Amino acid sequence: MKKYLKWAAVGFGAIFLGIQAVQPDRTNPPVDETQTIEALLKAPPQVLTIIQRSCFDCHSNKTNWPWYSYVAPSSWLVASDVKNARAQMNFSEWGKYKGLRAVSKLDQICMNVDQGTMPLPIYLIMHPSARLSKAEIDTICAWVEAESERLSE
Numbered sequence: 001m002k003k004y005l006k007w008a009a010v011g012f013g014a015i016f017l018g019i020q021a022v023q024p025d026r027t028n029p030p031v032d033e034t035q036t037i038e039a040l041l042k043a044p045p046q047v048l049t050i051i052q053r054s055c056f057d058c059h060s061n062k063t064n065w066p067w068y069s070y071v072a073p074s075s076w077l078v079a080s081d082v083k084n085a086r087a088q089m090n091f092s093e094w095g096k097y098k099g100l101r102a103v104s105k106l107d108q109i110c111m112n113v114d115q116g117t118m119p120l121p122i123y124l125i126m127h128p129s130a131r132l133s134k135a136e137i138d139t140i141c142a143w144v145e146a147e148s149e150r151l152s153e
C-alpha cells in the first residue's frame with residue numbers, strides 16, 4: 001500500500017511539473033494614455049481609486065500578475081479571466097466605446113457591483129482589499145448615473 005502511495009505522489013509530481021510547460025499569455029499591451037477612462041471620462045479621484053484598486057487587474061492593460069498566475073493550473077484560470085474581462089470592458093482602451101455603447105458599459109458597471117458579481121468573487125479570496133463597501137458601491141453608481149446623463153446629452 002505504501003508503495004502505491006509513493007508512486008502516486010511521484011506521478012502527481014511529474015504531472016504537476018509537466019503542466020508547467022504550458023504557459024499562458026500574460027502580456028500587458030501598451031497603454032495609449034489618451035484613450036483611457038482617466039482621460040476620456042469625467043471621474044472624481046475617489047471613483048478612479050476604487051476602480052483602479054478593484055477592477056484594473058482584469059479590466060485594464062495594467063494587470064499586476066500575481067505569483068499564482070505563474071503556476072499551472074491556476075495560471076490558466078487567471079489568464080483566461082483577464083482575457084475575457086479585457087474583451088468585455090477595458091478601462092485602458094475606453095476610447096473604443098462610443099456614444100450609447102459607452103453609456104451601456106457604464107450602466108453595466110453599476111449593475112455588476114451592485115449585484116456583487118464584480119469584482120469576481122474568486123478574485124476576492126486572494127485580494128480581500130478589493131472588496132467594495134456599500135458606500136463605495138453607492139459612490140460608483142452615483143457617478144455612473146451622472147456620467148451617463150452627461151454622455152447622453
Ligand code: HEC
Pocket residue numbers: 051054055056057058059080081082084085088089105108109112113118119120123
Ligand atoms: C478577477 C478578474 C476580474 C475583476 C477583478 C473584475 N472583473 Fe469584471 N469581468 C471579469 C470577467 C472574466 C468578465 C467576463 C465575464 C463573461 O465573459 O461572462 C467580466 C465582465 C465584466 C463586465 C461585463 C459584464 C456584462 O454584464 O456583460 C463588467 C461591466 C465588469 N466586469 C465590471 C467590473 C468592475 C466594475 C470591476 C471592479 C469593481 C470588475 N469587473 C472586476 C473579471 C473581472
